[in-house]
Amino acid sequence: MVGYGVGVGVYIVRRLLGLLPLLLGMSVILFLLLHLAPGGPTDIYADNPTVRPEDLAAIKRNLGLTDPLPTQYVKWLRRMVVGDWGRSYKDGQPVTATILGRLPATLELMFTATLIAIVLAIPIGIFTATRVHSPVRYVLNVFTMLGISVPTFWSGLLVILLFSVKLGWLPAGGVGGDQFNLGDRIHHLVGPAMVLAAVNVAGWARYVHSSMIEAMQAEYVRTARAKGLSERIVVLRHAFRNASIPVITLLGLQIPGLFSGALVTEVIFSWPGVGRLITESLIGRDYPVLMGTFMLIALLVIVGNLLADVLYGVANPQIRY
DSSP states (O other): OOOHHHHHHHHHHHHHHHHHHHHHHHHHHHHHHHHHOOOOOOGGGGTTTSHHHHHHHHHHHHHTSSSOOHHHHHHHHHHHHHTTTBBBTTTTTTTHHHHHHHHHHHHHHHHHHHHHHHHHHHHHHHHHOTTTTTOOOOHHHOOOHHHHSSSSHHHHHHHIIIIIIIIIOSSSSSSSSSSSSHHHHHHHHHHHHHHHHHHHHHHHHHHHHHHHHHHTTHHHHHHHTTOOOOOOHHIIIIIHHHHHHHHHHHHHHHHHHHHHHHHHHHHHHHHHSSHHHHHHHHTOOOOOHHHHHHHHHHHHHHHHHHHHHHHHHHHHHOOOO
């Protein structure tokens, strides 16, 4: 057990050492993509007759947009290394404060959606894999395929139309008037969390289903049954334990994917999180905020992969680092 812990520690250190050049490469690509795209932060003044060309040039100069792209990137990187992520072009607030102000709402939505997805996807996947001839299995398979196929924006609009407009059960958007009112907060959270969880429930249930089908055909499952163990123990303790390994990989990889799903969901439901911040910053070409949020998502991708790899060994002690 000590050797296993040391192996995990060495593995994590090696992965963290490789994190810096990876993030550096991502930052270069993201910086170029943002700055080479048509338009810019000063486009909002272009059609304003009261803004003179010299005023527009002064704004670009103050924002550092007149420098060559390599110079702009080096300046941004120097500030980034010392913890200064720049200031928003929109309101002049520090990027870190802007992101941290929106991050709790996104984490709240992601955690709730993930919890809903796990609670629903695992039982559905196990049921459809072990009840091959059950009519319920076919119904659940149809629903999971619909969950994968229906776009997030469409399901979000349907939820608002049905549960908000027609039935009046849920609010159409926002987070509620009082953030300390837990009941009101949950009431506003149900709609976007359901929409964000829907795609993950469908995808994760299919992964659990496929993994369980393969595990149920393995030799160790037949051996467990031959020992006279109950079907419940065979399915949960033997088959699902091994079938959960690819699911753990999926969970780790889906952490940043939830951010992209939250981007659409937060806009539809007016949820004040990072996803909505990205949309607002894209419209206003707020480069510092966009670079900060994109680098945060890139870091989540790397951490998600690392977390999935470490959890491999927890689910399957035969895996060594």
